[in-house]
Amino acid sequence: MTKPLLEIKNLHVWFKVFGGILRVLDGVNFTVMSEEKVGLVGETGCGKTTTMKAIMRLLSMPPAIIPKGEILFKGKDILRMNRAELQQIRKEKISMIFQDPTAALNPVFTIGTQIQDAVRFSGKSGRKMKKDEIKARAMQVLKEVSLPDQERVLHNYPIQLSGGMRQRVCISMALVSASELIIGDEPETSLDVTIKDQILRLLKELVEKHNTSIILISHALGTVKNMTDKVYVMYAGTMVELAKTKDLFAHPLHPYSKGLLAAIPRLTGGGIGEGIDGHIPEYINPPKGCRFHPRCKQVMPMCKDKKPPLFKVSEKHEVACFLFQNFGGDCIDK
Amino acid sequence: MTNNILFVDHLEKYFFTYQGIVKAVDGISFFIKEGETFGLVGESGSGKSTVAYTVVGMYRPTKGKIIYKGDKDISQDSRERPLAIKKEIQIVYQDPGTSLNPSMTIKDILELPLKVHNISKNHEDRIKKVKELLEMVQLPVSYTYKYPSMIGGGEKQMVAIARALATNPSFVLLDEPTSALDVSVQAKLINMLIQFQKKFKLSYLFITHDLSLMRNVASRVAIMYLGKLCEIAPSSEFFKNPLHPYTQMLLSSIPVISDEEEALKPKKIISKGEIPSPVNIPPGCSFHFRCHKKMDICSCEDPIITEVNEGHTVRCHLYTK
Amino acid sequence: MQKKSLTQEELSRRWENIRRNWYKFSRNPLSITGLVMICIILFFTIFAPFVSPYPESAGKFINFYEASQPPSLNHLCGTDAFGRDILTRIFFGCRYSLIMGVTVLLLIVPVGVVLGLIAGYHKGSWLEIVIMRTTDIFIAVPPLILALAVCSVLTPSIFNAMLAISIAWWPWYTRLVYGIVSSLKEEFFVKSAEVTGASKIHILFREILLNCISPILTKMSLDMGWIILIGSSLSFVGLGAQPPTPDLGSMVADGSKYLPDQWWISVFPAFAIMLIVLSFNLFGDGIRDTLGVERG
Numbered sequence: 001m002t003k004p005l006l007e008i009k010n011l012h013v014w015f016k017v018f019g020g021i022l023r024v025l026d027g028v029n030f031t032v033m034s035e036e037k038v039g040l041v042g043e044t045g046c047g048k049t050t051t052m053k054a055i056m057r058l059l060s061m062p063p064a065i066i067p068k069g070e071i072l073f074k075g076k077d078i079l080r081m082n083r084a085e086l087q088q089i090r091k092e093k094i095s096m097i098f099q100d101p102t103a104a105l106n107p108v109f110t111i112g113t114q115i116q117d118a119v120r121f122s123g124k125s126g127r128k129m130k131k132d133e134i135k136a137r138a139m140q141v142l143k144e145v146s147l148p149d150q151e152r153v154l155h156n157y158p159i160q161l162s163g164g165m166r167q168r169v170c171i172s173m174a175l176v177s178a179s180e181l182i183i184g185d186e187p188e189t190s191l192d193v194t195i196k197d198q199i200l201r202l203l204k205e206l207v208e209k210h211n212t213s214i215i216l217i218s219h220a221l222g223t224v225k226n227m228t229d230k231v232y233v234m235y236a237g238t239m240v241e242l243a244k245t246k247d248l249f250a251h252p253l254h255p256y257s258k259g260l261l262a263a264i265p266r267l268t269g270g271g272i273g274e275g276i277d278g279h280i281p282e283y284i285n286p287p288k289g290c291r292f293h294p295r296c297k298q299v300m301p302m303c304k305d306k307k308p309p310l311f312k313v314s315e316k317h318e319v320a321c322f323l324f325q326n327f328g329g330d331c332i333d334k
Numbered sequence: 335m336t337n338n339i340l341f342v343d344h345l346e347k348y349f350f351t352y353q354g355i356v357k358a359v360d361g362i363s364f365f366i367k368e369g370e371t372f373g374l375v376g377e378s379g380s381g382k383s384t385v386a387y388t389v390v391g392m393y394r395p396t397k398g399k400i401i402y403k404g405d406k407d408i409s410q411d412s413r414e415r416p417l418a419i420k421k422e423i424q425i426v427y428q429d430p431g432t433s434l435n436p437s438m439t440i441k442d443i444l445e446l447p448l449k450v451h452n453i454s455k456n457h458e459d460r461i462k463k464v465k466e467l468l469e470m471v472q473l474p475v476s477y478t479y480k481y482p483s484m485i486g487g488g489e490k491q492m493v494a495i496a497r498a499l500a501t502n503p504s505f506v507l508l509d510e511p512t513s514a515l516d517v518s519v520q521a522k523l524i525n526m527l528i529q530f531q532k533k534f535k536l537s538y539l540f541i542t543h544d545l546s547l548m549r550n551v552a553s554r555v556a557i558m559y560l561g562k563l564c565e566i567a568p569s570s571e572f573f574k575n576p577l578h579p580y581t582q583m584l585l586s587s588i589p590v591i592s593d594e595e596e597a598l599k600p601k602k603i604i605s606k607g608e609i610p611s612p613v614n615i616p617p618g619c620s621f622h623f624r625c626h627k628k629m630d631i632c633s634c635e636d637p638i639i640t641e642v643n644e645g646h647t648v649r650c651h652l653y654t655k
Numbered sequence: 656m657q658k659k660s661l662t663q664e665e666l667s668r669r670w671e672n673i674r675r676n677w678y679k680f681s682r683n684p685l686s687i688t689g690l691v692m693i694c695i696i697l698f699f700t701i702f703a704p705f706v707s708p709y710p711e712s713a714g715k716f717i718n719f720y721e722a723s724q725p726p727s728l729n730h731l732c733g734t735d736a737f738g739r740d741i742l743t744r745i746f747f748g749c750r751y752s753l754i755m756g757v758t759v760l761l762l763i764v765p766v767g768v769v770l771g772l773i774a775g776y777h778k779g780s781w782l783e784i785v786i787m788r789t790t791d792i793f794i795a796v797p798p799l800i801l802a803l804a805v806c807s808v809l810t811p812s813i814f815n816a817m818l819a820i821s822i823a824w825w826p827w828y829t830r831l832v833y834g835i836v837s838s839l840k841e842e843f844f845v846k847s848a849e850v851t852g853a854s855k856i857h858i859l860f861r862e863i864l865l866n867c868i869s870p871i872l873t874k875m876s877l878d879m880g881w882i883i884l885i886g887s888s889l890s891f892v893g894l895g896a897q898p899p900t901p902d903l904g905s906m907v908a909d910g911s912k913y914l915p916d917q918w919w920i921s922v923f924p925a926f927a928i929m930l931i932v933l934s935f936n937l938f939g940d941g942i943r944d945t946l947g948v949e950r951g
Binding site: 043044045162163164165192193194195196197219220221222223225226249259260261263264265266267268269270271272273274275276279280 | 592
């Protein structure tokens with residue numbers, strides 16, 4: 001059993017605001033192995049961006065509070081690392097690709113400056129490189145993301161590039177400083193349909209080529225289908241289902257996953273599914289027990305009191321739902 | 335024989351900027367039948383939103399005509415249109431965050447169309463109608479005095495729909511109404527829109543870039559690229575037998591989740607290149623740089639629209655006789 | 656019956672809004688400091704006749720026995736050349752300063768904002784050109800100089816000083832609102848109102864103005880300090896309040912003759928000016944942080 005690359009154990013994240021405390025993340029468990037492509041799917045407000053920010057320690061500590069939980073990167077807890085170790089991780093091991101490439105790039109610096117900065121700050125080797133070595137690396141990395149005319153791109157400002165090209169630049173910067181893990185926070189959302197496709201395929205190729213792991217976050221199930229090996233489904237701050245991608249699409253188990261899949265419009269026609277009644281709970285006063293129970297059509301009395309742990313239904317398919325509690329095997333408890 | 339509720343004739347909308355002339359809409363013609371949902375598809379820069387904004391009166395057409403209900407010429411700015419027309423044509427915008435005034439309560443937002451068109455007799459009547467509108471879109475009546483920032487994206491969009499329907503319109507333009515929303519909220523909203531269409535006998539111009547959604551919503555679909563129409567066809571025909579190379583490229587790149595859908599898509603066409611800047615439109619057919627079926631004539635001559643089948647028109651040299 | 660219960664709901668919403676804003680405001684200790692300072696100043700200013708140790712000093716009063724006394728337990732800030740208690744005169748002087756600030760704002764804000772709304776909404780038309788170029792002309796002259804110029808033409812008095820400052824200060828509000836309105840008018844909620852057929856008055860004063868309130872309020876709080884400072888500068892050169900009216904600026908001017916020996920006659924009034932300006936600045940920063948962030 002190889003050790004996981006990244007392991008989030010029982011993470012709780014709360015935010016202190018005007019009306020009280022928002023208990024956003026409620027015991028999140030998440031594992032990424034080496035060279036694995038993992039998808040994280042959840043709708044707006046489910047806490048996926050909060051989880052990712054927690055990994056990179058980008059959350060402003062007030063108002064955010066982390067009362068419980070660990071984030072282990074290769075065995076070491078990121079939440080307890082000192083500044084030097086954290087810097088090393090951010091420089092060399094993990095990096096993030098954000099949703100909006102326009103906001104992620106500094107508008108007053110050229111692309112060349114920004115990529116070269118990324119190269120220079122990407123660790124010990126980066127600092128020792130000479131100017132022309134840095135430039136050569138920047139050109140090489142732009143070539144890898146299939147940007148034509150690299151010399152011209154280096155001199156361009158972000159505003160002179162299209163959305164797709166900007167996202168490619170962001171991906172190249174992520175590649176420079178991530179040797180182990182890339183976190184993509186809905187990288188394709190702000191792009192057009194044909195470009196979305198190109199970017200996702202590019203990301204997949206690069207990740208496989210460099211043997212990096214990737215966490216791909218999305219609110220659309222269609223995005224993760226061809227990109228990932230396994231998928232986590234998140235709802236209101238908890239992981240409700242974990243499965244191999246093929247299994248999730250073929251046999252979704254959790255009522256939420258089922259509802260989500262049914263709501264996706266199909267190219268084959270046949271009308272739109274019903275959607276899921278209700279809306280995501282308020283984190284100030286989250287529902288007791290299973291956070292999905294107010295919207296669940298198959299709710300049982302025990303769902304209102306106890307929080308369901310992840311029950312193992314089969315190898316690599318776990319569901320946090322009492323409907324499956326009789327499926328023996330291990331269950332990962334709080 | 336159903337009448338046409340809208341007829342757009344060689345509509346052009348140019349924007350004059352210091353970088354050049356942006357031909358956002360460059361000579362498109364189409365009609366929408368009463369009671370139908372007409373779908374308009376395209377990527378960014380295609381001009382689809384500009385078409386909607388021109389029809390609803392936010393822009394004045396540079397050239398061309400827009401005819402409403404057969405005989406009313408509405409090719410003007412909303413400032414010049416009669417109030418009665420403004421009552422009948424409404425629009426729902428893409429981003430609910432910016433289409434609702436953040437400093438006004440839901441009550442104020444929904445009251446405005448009622449006040450402008452004198453729909454209710456007095457203050458009490460108006461409040462009653464506002465609460466009815468909220469119930470109609472399945473929102474709790476307690477939202478009346480909330481601000482938009484206090485409710486979720488999907489709920490804001492439902493308020494936007496309620497606002498559009500407050501004047502009892504006949505024609506509603508929906509500019510990507512669900513693009514900013516999650517899939518489960520989208521389903522709820524679309525089902526609601528379909529119900530309202532039947533109940534209030536509405537005609538829709540539905541714009542989206544999500545082809546799977548379009549398949550389930552529109553009866554006829556038109557696809558635009560850089561300001562011009564590429565293809566118009568009845569919905570099932572459009573998806574089963576796409577003729578224009580751009581349509582084929584778009585259809586082949588949409589993410590689908592089941593194998594049946596995968597089989598329905600045209601053979602994988604790797605989409606090359608980027609959409610050119612609208613100030614710098616390529617000569618001839620504007621799509622030829624990215625086209626996988628390009629011929630010599632495509633780089634010098636712009637094709638004319640030909641009717642290939644009943645109701646199925648294409649603008650492509652492959653099909654001009 | 657219906658109308659009453661509606662207003663109740665609305666009122667409770669508004670109260671909650673106020674409480675939320677207070678929560679945000681109170682996060683910053685400096686903003687609270689500013690607020691507390693303003694409250695203290697207001698207290699002493701409003702109740703000046705009752706809390707000042709020697710209320711007679713505020714008017715025509717001469718007492719050469721007590722003249723030019725340094726600060727002591729009897730006279731916490733000392734006395735001036737006429738024997739008047741400086742602390743008392745500071746309290747009364749603050750009155751004039753605050754009244755000046757409030758009056759000037761009441762004059763210029765409605766005018767400046769309305770002009771800015773009209774100019775911003777009609778961007779590109781002759782209306783905008785006329786309004787904005789006029790604004791530019793006024794802004795081109797430094798406010799103090801313009802105020803001095805106006806004052807020197809009129810007879811020196813507090814009212815004329817207020818008038819002069821108003822003439823110098825109104826264009827800043829026009830420019831502020833013009834900037835906001837030019838971008839706001841392209842927003843979809845404005846377009847939606849236009850397309851529905853709302854009247855221009857509604858669009859300007861309900862749709863757009865409501866979204867300008869935060870920056871305007873912030874500017875008003877910060878401006879109080881500036882206006883008081885300019886008013887004091889005008890009095891310093893003799894163009895504002897006339898003797899024996901206690902006015903902070905003229906007190907500083909009068910005392911400057913006696914520096915550095917009888918330093919208390921100038922220093923304490925100057926210190927008072929500084930405290931007033933500081934408190935409004937801190938308060939204004941707090942307002943900006945509270946309201947500014949909310950608009951997002």
